[in-house]
Amino acid sequence: MGNVLRIARKEFAGxxxxxxxxxxxxxxxxxxxxxxxxxxTFFARNIADVRPLFEWMPLLLIFLVAAITMRMWxxxxxxxxxxxxxxxxxxxxxxxxxxxLACLGLVAxxxxxxxxxxxxxxxxxxxxxxxxxxxYLATLFLAAAYGAIGLFVSARSxxxxxxxxxTTVVCGFFYLLGSDALTGLFGNRxxxxxxxxGSGSRFDSITRGVIDLRDLYYYLSLVGVFxxxxxxxxxxxxxxxxxxxxxxxxxxxxxxxxxxxxLAANLWLAPLGGVRADVTEGNVYSIxxxxxGYLAQLREPMLIRGYFSAQTHPLLAPLVPRLxxxxxxxAVAGEGRLRVEFIDPREHPELEREANEKYGIKPVPFQFAxxxxxxxxxxxxxxxxxxxxQHQVLDFQDxxxxxxxSQNDLSVDLGNPEYDLTQAIKxxxxxxxxxxxxxxxxxxxxxxxxxISGNEKLPEVLQTLRQDLDTVLNELQRESGGxxxxxxxxxxxxxxxxxxxxxSEFGFRPMAAxxxxxxxxxFYMTLxxxxxxxxxxxxxxxxxxxxxxxxxxxxxxxxxxxLKTVALHTPPATPSLPQFGMMGGGGKRFNLLRDTLAEEHxxxxxxxxxxxxxxxxxxxxxxxxxxxxxxxxxxxxxxxxRGGTVVMATAPFTVDTQQALAAKPHSSGLKxxxxxxxxxxxxxxxxxxxxxAFPIPVDRNIGGFVVQETQLVDYPYFVDIxxxxxxxxxxxxxxxxxxxxxxxxxxxxxxxxxEKREVTPLLESxxxxxxxxSLNIQPDFRAHGQLGFPVGENPGRQLLGVAVEGRxxxxxxxxxxxxxxxxxxxDAAKEExxxxxxxxxxxxxxxxxxxxxxxxxxxPESARIILFGSNSFLSDExxxxxxxxxGTRYLKPVELAENAIxxxxxxxxLLAIRGRxxxxxxxxxxxxxxxxxxxxxxxxxxxxxxxxVWLFRRRANRQAQQRYAxxxxxxx
Numbered sequence: 001m002g003n004v005l006r007i008a009r010k011e012f013a014g015x016x017x018x019x020x021x022x023x024x025x026x027x028x029x030x031x032x033x034x035x036x037x038x039x040x041t042f043f044a045r046n047i048a049d050v051r052p053l054f055e056w057m058p059l060l061l062i063f064l065v066a067a068i069t070m071r072m073w074x075x076x077x078x079x080x081x082x083x084x085x086x087x088x089x090x091x092x093x094x095x096x097x098x099x100x101l102a103c104l105g106l107v108a109x110x111x112x113x114x115x116x117x118x119x120x121x122x123x124x125x126x127x128x129x130x131x132x133x134x135x136y137l138a139t140l141f142l143a144a145a146y147g148a149i150g151l152f153v154s155a156r157s158x159x160x161x162x163x164x165x166x167t168t169v170v171c172g173f174f175y176l177l178g179s180d181a182l183t184g185l186f187g188n189r190x191x192x193x194x195x196x197x198g199s200g201s202r203f204d205s206i207t208r209g210v211i212d213l214r215d216l217y218y219y220l221s222l223v224g225v226f227x228x229x230x231x232x233x234x235x236x237x238x239x240x241x242x243x244x245x246x247x248x249x250x251x252x253x254x255x256x257x258x259x260x261x262x263l264a265a266n267l268w269l270a271p272l273g274g275v276r277a278d279v280t281e282g283n284v285y286s287i288x289x290x291x292x293g294y295l296a297q298l299r300e301p302m303l304i305r306g307y308f309s310a311q312t313h314p315l316l317a318p319l320v321p322r323l324x325x326x327x328x329x330x331a332v333a334g335e336g337r338l339r340v341e342f343i344d345p346r347e348h349p350e351l352e353r354e355a356n357e358k359y360g361i362k363p364v365p366f367q368f369a370x371x372x373x374x375x376x377x378x379x380x381x382x383x384x385x386x387x388x389x390q391h392q393v394l395d396f397q398d399x400x401x402x403x404x405x406s407q408n409d410l411s412v413d414l415g416n417p418e419y420d421l422t423q424a425i426k427x428x429x430x431x432x433x434x435x436x437x438x439x440x441x442x443x444x445x446x447x448x449x450x451x452i453s454g455n456e457k458l459p460e461v462l463q464t465l466r467q468d469l470d471t472v473l474n475e476l477q478r479e480s481g482g483x484x485x486x487x488x489x490x491x492x493x494x495x496x497x498x499x500x501x502x503x504s505e506f507g508f509r510p511m512a513a514x515x516x517x518x519x520x521x522x523f524y525m526t527l528x529x530x531x532x533x534x535x536x537x538x539x540x541x542x543x544x545x546x547x548x549x550x551x552x553x554x555x556x557x558x559x560x561x562x563l564k565t566v567a568l569h570t571p572p573a574t575p576s577l578p579q580f581g582m583m584g585g586g587g588k589r590f591n592l593l594r595d596t597l598a599e600e601h602x603x604x605x606x607x608x609x610x611x612x613x614x615x616x617x618x619x620x621x622x623x624x625x626x627x628x629x630x631x632x633x634x635x636x637x638x639x640x641x642r643g644g645t646v647v648m649a650t651a652p653f654t655v656d657t658q659q660a661l662a663a664k665p666h667s668s669g670l671k672x673x674x675x676x677x678x679x680x681x682x683x684x685x686x687x688x689x690x691x692x693a694f695p696i697p698v699d700r701n702i703g704g705f706v707v708q709e710t711q712l713v714d715y716p717y718f719v720d721i722x723x724x725x726x727x728x729x730x731x732x733x734x735x736x737x738x739x740x741x742x743x744x745x746x747x748x749x750x751x752x753x754x755e756k757r758e759v760t761p762l763l764e765s766x767x768x769x770x771x772x773x774s775l776n777i778q779p780d781f782r783a784h785g786q787l788g789f790p791v792g793e794n795p796g797r798q799l800l801g802v803a804v805e806g807r808x809x810x811x812x813x814x815x816x817x818x819x820x821x822x823x824x825x826x827d828a829a830k831e832e833x834x835x836x837x838x839x840x841x842x843x844x845x846x847x848x849x850x851x852x853x854x855x856x857x858x859x860p861e862s863a864r865i866i867l868f869g870s871n872s873f874l875s876d877e878x879x880x881x882x883x884x885x886x887g888t889r890y891l892k893p894v895e896l897a898e899n900a901i902x903x904x905x906x907x908x909x910l911l912a913i914r915g916r917x918x919x920x921x922x923x924x925x926x927x928x929x930x931x932x933x934x935x936x937x938x939x940x941x942x943x944x945x946x947x948x949v950w951l952f953r954r955r956a957n958r959q960a961q962q963r964y965a966x967x968x969x970x971x972x
């Protein structure tokens with residue numbers, strides 16, 4: 001080993017004995033920085049990663065390593081020193097290893113000089129260091145493979161230029177094997193085989209942040225094969241001119257055996273899918289424990305079938321092997337309960353017909369153009385998840401993320417495939433289980449408590465309901481297998497002690513059959529299980545079927561095996577007025593929010609006009625509510641009093657972007673109700689220099705003529721909230737390091753009213769933000785500079801999102817229920833009503849259902865309010881505008897809403913997986929001048945590093961000369 005290191009040091013020093021090494025290193029750094037900032041447009045990508053640094057590395061290394069190795073043996077042969085080296089007692093393999101280590105050391109120096117790039121990027125955004133470390137490791141292994149090839153070629157060629165060209169050709173051949181240009185000519189199977197042989201495709205796998213032993217060994221096998229051939233080539237030169245003998249044949253046999261074993265080990269390692277390490281932050285490419293938990297709930301075989309055509313779009317083809325690998329990991333995690341299949345529908349007509357007719361899976365026409373032709377290919381890129389009689393289909397739009405670099409440059413990659421697959425598995429699993437045993441997925445005993453008066457106090461309709469309640473509870477107890485216990489008591493018994501207790505604990509008050517009825521009674525129901533208490537509402541119609549629905553809906557909230565139901569309230573659409581040329585359907589639309597939530601939950605529309613939230617709702621989401629009346633407000637209030645969660649996106653202002661950009665006051669009807677709960681909106685909007693871009697109409701004056709143009713400008717009303725403005729240890733914001741709130745208003749929390757509640761700030765603007773009560777939201781860049789608006793005098797963080805959990809008092813406490821009949825009507829109205837009643841008696845003999853006066857005055861501890869201070873940030877229009885500014889779909893606000901729902905419904909599984917998304921690492925906002933500064937800073941750091949290397953080698957050379965002079969003097 002000593003000889004190897006001495007040879008390596010000598011060769012390494014020889015690189016720097018002339019300016020050649022510095023020229024190569026300088027050219028390499030210049031090309032790297034040019035590609036990173038100019039070709040790949042780092043700042044335009046707006047992603048905090050160094051992927052452009054490594055995307056070109058397999059190509060750049062070909063020329064760098066070829067230039068380094070071209071002189072290694074060729075120069076020895078040209079100068080005639082090779083014969084002298086072969087005549088020394090040093091073994092041939094020691095020379096080979098020494099020169100190999102010297103080449104690898106020079107590549108390591110070149111890579112070391114690129115470290116300023118990831119370091120500076122880490123200051124510009126939340127960089128995931130896992131793929132960076134994987135990229136550098138992959139580069140070293142790839143350089144080792146190229147170096148071994150270059151050394152072998154140099155040993156076989158006496159000319160440096162010929163060696164350079166041949167090394168470039170051989171290394172380029174290995175790179176070409178797995179490139180898209182070649183694999184696009186074949187089907188999936190052949191393409192995947194070629195990618196296993198390609199040096200570039202293996203490299204891409206590691207730079208994602210997944211260090212697979214099979215990929216690393218692939219490079220080691222190339223190193224082993226070509227270094228073995230290099231040793232054999234030197235021995236062949238040693239024998240030059242001698243006749244072939246047994247030793248020569250033995251050397252050839254041993255060399256062949258070594259090379260064959262190096263290559264064969266790739267086949268032995270191929271089936272070992274678990275020999276890998278996911279070094280990404282959050283283990284993005286590994287099956288999470290949450291996914292394994294859902295798979296553990298499988299009671300019957302589940303089928304996941306991938307429909308992938310052999311010929312597909314070139315941008316989609318590289319994604320197929322990654323989906324195959326991921327699905328195979330699902331099969332392993334399923335422990336025999338999950339079967340995974342991959343088919344090409346063109347090769348299986350019967351399965352293609354089944355896919356078309358039964359599952360609605362059809363080929364998609366993809367149009368693409370290459371430098372040879374423009375064509376259309378109809379191909380499949382779908383995944384079917386089937387469990388029992390339930391199924392879910394994921395197509396290419398569900399699985400990929402598209403980033404537009406420019407009008408003609410698209411980047412396509414998988415989004416968060418584990419989240420998409422696990423979400424679909426959960427949906428079919430829970431949908432199938434919903435038809436089964438209600439108590440099968442409730443992990444703990446549940447107790448029904450009824451606070452019900454005796455029959456003599458109950459109205460007639462409730463006496464019948466009381467009998468139906470006993471019947472329904474008996475049926476549920478039989479189905480529960482002992483998990484359900486029943487406790488029904490009269491609060492007025494035993495001196496009314498129980499009545500005082502439930503009034504204090506739950507806010508229950510005696511009911512009345514009408515507003516003026518002095519006879520009161522009790523009819524309240526709760527379910528208790530684990531640490532949760534859920535209040536069971538009375539059905540809208542006092543019948544057995546309605547009672548069963550209420551109890552089943554409450555029991556499902558304890559279960560882990562049912563899809564949760566979200567009641568979504570949005571503003572009504574603009575009415576159609578054809579006579580004025582108005583077709584209707586305008587106003588804020590939330591279709592993307594609704595469709596995204598429907599992928600994971602049952603979403604129902606709730607207009608709340610009957611004064612009640614739908615009985616089967618587990619959560620109420622109010623998106624930009626408008627002028628809620630008293631009945632609608634009562635529905636929201638009583639849902640919270642029953643221990644529910646109310647998520648609200650509202651603010652005192654709304655903005656019209658259809659024509660001129662203008663803000664106006666907005667009344668949600670929630671102002672007094674929120675103030676009663678200790679949450680107050682300030683009549684202002686927040687502006688923040690840390691903001692997102694917005695395509696906005698800007699007036700330009702041309703010689704007195706005003707031209708209106710649309711420009712993409714930084715817009716302070718689009719508050720860009722980063723990781724420092726949201727708690728990362730909270731489930732609602734976990735995994736989100738950025739979200740944009742549009743035209744947001746600050747929230748003030750009344751500390752006195754919320755003293756005994758848990759208050760969690762969710763979203764805060766930056767420390768440089770300020771507020772304004774102006775309705776003029778059109779920027780004026782001539783008057784106010786680059787921001788376009790005057791800066792406030794008291795900048796500071798503003799609270800824009802908050803979660804409050806605990807006991808709440810009803811807004812309608814000590815007030816009559818809005819659902820009750822009004823005071824007695826005037827005489828004329830009464831006579832008119834009586835006449836109408838007599839007329840209708842002949843048409844119907846049915847009596848209207850009585851309205852029961854029921855106001856729950858206090859909520860349990862599990863009640864929650866989650867409030868976001870923006871009317872528009874969840875709307876389709878704002879999401880489209882954000883997408884236009886970023887060049888890709890922008891779904892962070894929707895993900896925030898999904899997180900809030902999953903956290904509230906205690907569905908931690910998908911919440912954890914969603915936080916593993918890898919497309920959330922955006923750059924901090926920078927001005928153009930700052931971008932130029934960081935760009936040239938990297939050029940300066942690279943030059944400084946190169947200068948330090950030169951000074952170090954100059955000092956080392958000087959020390960070597962001094963040492964040589966000392967040796968000469970001692971010899972004399």
